[in-house]
Amino acid sequence: MRVLYIDIDSLRPDHLGCYGYHRNTSPVIDQIAREGVVFDRCYTTDAPCLPSRTAFYSGRFGIQTGVVGHGGTAAQPKVEGATRSFDDLYNQQGLARQFQKLGFHTAMVSPFGQRHAAWHFYAGFHEVHNTGDGGMESAEVVQPVVDKWMADNASKDNWFLHLNYWDPHAPYRVPDEYGNPFEGEPIPEWLEQEGLVPKHNKIVGPHTSMEVCMYHGRGNPRYPRYPGQITDDRTLRMMIDGYDVGVRYVDDHLARTIAALKDAGVYDDTMIIISADHGENLGELGIYGEHATADDATCRIPLIIKYPGGAQGVRNQMLHYNIDLAPTLMELFGGEKQPIWDGDSFAAAIEAGDDVGRDEVVFGQCAHVCQRSVRWGRWLYTKTYHDGLRLYPQEMLFDLDVDPHEENDIADENPEICREGQWRLSRWHDAQMQRMALNGGDMVDPLWTVVREGGPFHARIGNSSLGGTPLKDGFEDYMQHLEATDRQEGAIQLRQKYAAQLARC
Known part of the structure; x- marks a missing residue:
């Protein structure tokens, strides 16, 4: 097969x-x-x-x-910590x-592992062909x-x-x-x-x-x-x-x-x-x-x-x-x-x-x-x-x-x-945390790690960048762009919502 x-x-x-x-x-x-x-x-x-x-x-x-x-x-x-063996779970x-x-025989034609520095992506493959342009090919x-x-x-x-x-x-x-x-x-x-x-x-x-x-x-x-x-x-x-x-x-x-x-x-x-x-x-x-x-x-x-x-x-x-x-x-x-x-x-x-x-x-x-x-x-x-x-x-x-x-x-x-939706999410989350407690090396929900580190990578408020510029300046540049494109009210709401976080930058 x-x-x-x-x-x-x-x-x-x-x-x-x-x-x-x-x-x-x-x-x-x-x-x-x-x-x-x-x-x-x-x-x-x-x-x-x-x-x-x-x-x-x-x-x-x-x-x-x-x-x-x-x-x-x-x-x-x-x-994995102390439970890690000679190799890892991947x-x-x-x-x-x-x-x-x-x-x-397992083979892959993809640049993805290099694109995201996701070396675990290659685990279990005999051969990998990196097409070389990080997903832009x-x-x-x-x-x-x-x-x-x-x-x-x-x-x-x-x-x-x-x-x-x-x-x-x-x-x-x-x-x-x-x-x-x-x-x-x-x-x-x-x-x-x-x-x-x-x-x-x-x-x-x-x-x-x-x-x-x-x-x-x-x-x-x-x-x-x-x-x-x-x-x-x-x-x-x-x-x-x-x-x-x-x-x-x-x-x-x-x-x-x-x-x-x-x-x-x-x-x-x-x-x-x-x-x-x-x-x-x-x-x-x-x-x-x-x-x-x-x-x-x-x-x-x-x-x-x-x-x-x-x-x-x-x-x-x-x-x-x-x-x-x-x-x-x-x-x-x-x-x-x-x-x-x-x-x-x-x-x-x-x-x-x-x-x-x-x-x-x-x-x-x-x-x-x-x-x-x-x-x-x-x-x-x-x-x-x-x-x-x-x-x-x-x-x-x-x-x-x-x-x-x-x-x-x-x-x-x-x-x-x-x-009902919240109950379904909570039930799923409880099951995941219980599974983590039995099988995992920590009890951290990574969603909250993302929030603590300033938010999602592509909209991070904290120690990263926004649109290729230092974050605080990048946020203000974006607010000015919103104002220049007739979305002043949105800029006002975003400034209010993120004021405390920006003050810590």
Whole structure:
């Protein structure tokens, strides 16, 4: 058996044809989906990139690993301390190591470990091919490395290959000569509603429509598909087209990988998994081109699995985590679920199409904001502990059945549902702390470490930087930018909210 894991950074499921998207962004992926199982409601436990991939390969929630952010203490795995053996838990119990124990040759084509100094990401891999540009490389740089690996190895037995593509990740860098296959095609209908752009232009916070590039509205001529600001229908279309072209560009290159498997005569005997580290805000909560919140737009990920001899043409409607894949794969391949793993197997969904899964999922974000959310039934309840300069209320509630793009926060009108959401979060947190007490080297919830160290890395109030300048000056520069773009009230509220913290800088 062979396992091909295709990891497409920032890929939203609802921008793929097999998830109902109206644009033809993914013909190759859609064909694979028809030959396997499509999981409609899979979530990363921890967003964005570094926390998500750490969770995936460790099989653990970020609250357990300690990796929930992009900088500071929360970007490093918790120290194992006196219980550490000759090697560490990532090598002993990580997913890649379990494949090695089963006799698989493990390989990776990704620069991710170097991009985030996440050396634990490489644990359990026989070979790593770093494509060299820290995630800024486009598919035409990645694919020749993949082609060479396939030519050398595709026909061999028992390998696990992780492929990492980056083109849907901002700033959209598909070469100009590729063109725009979606020019003139409608963008998602909800984004075309009258008055949406002017409403979003009043929202404050990094990566909102007036500062797509985090804290300013200046575009970069190196990335003509990526606008600095979204102020009208043209720039809104430019944003959506840029993202969708990135998805289609990866899909076109995947065709070469699939062809290599077929040419080697092993396509039918290869398990193919297509997923992502996280999704992407494309207007949800007023954010564009960033994976910045603990919401459906950021934390829901695609999961498509073609398994030889398994179910075909099936959709699974239950809730799942990305960390559920580790025990699932071990059940399918005769391995063992590791003692520290937090996930549950859903092998029956892949083998027989059974609609197995979870009734609720909890997921977090501590790189751009500090939030935890719980998803159950039709509801998404979000608790904000640090708003990342976005003025979010402490509680938000969305009915995703009628409001899938999170336009209407209905927390105030539904206190009883908010209480249930808070109870679900508290129950999950208690279980995590109890597990930590039995298995961990400390009793620290890393979310609170992030808050103590000044807030999420990309909006830190304290000993870091904001927009590339010393933090206190950077905060004031941003306030002046808000005032210059007719958002004086937002600047006043942010100054008041962060006055005490700024005074300590």
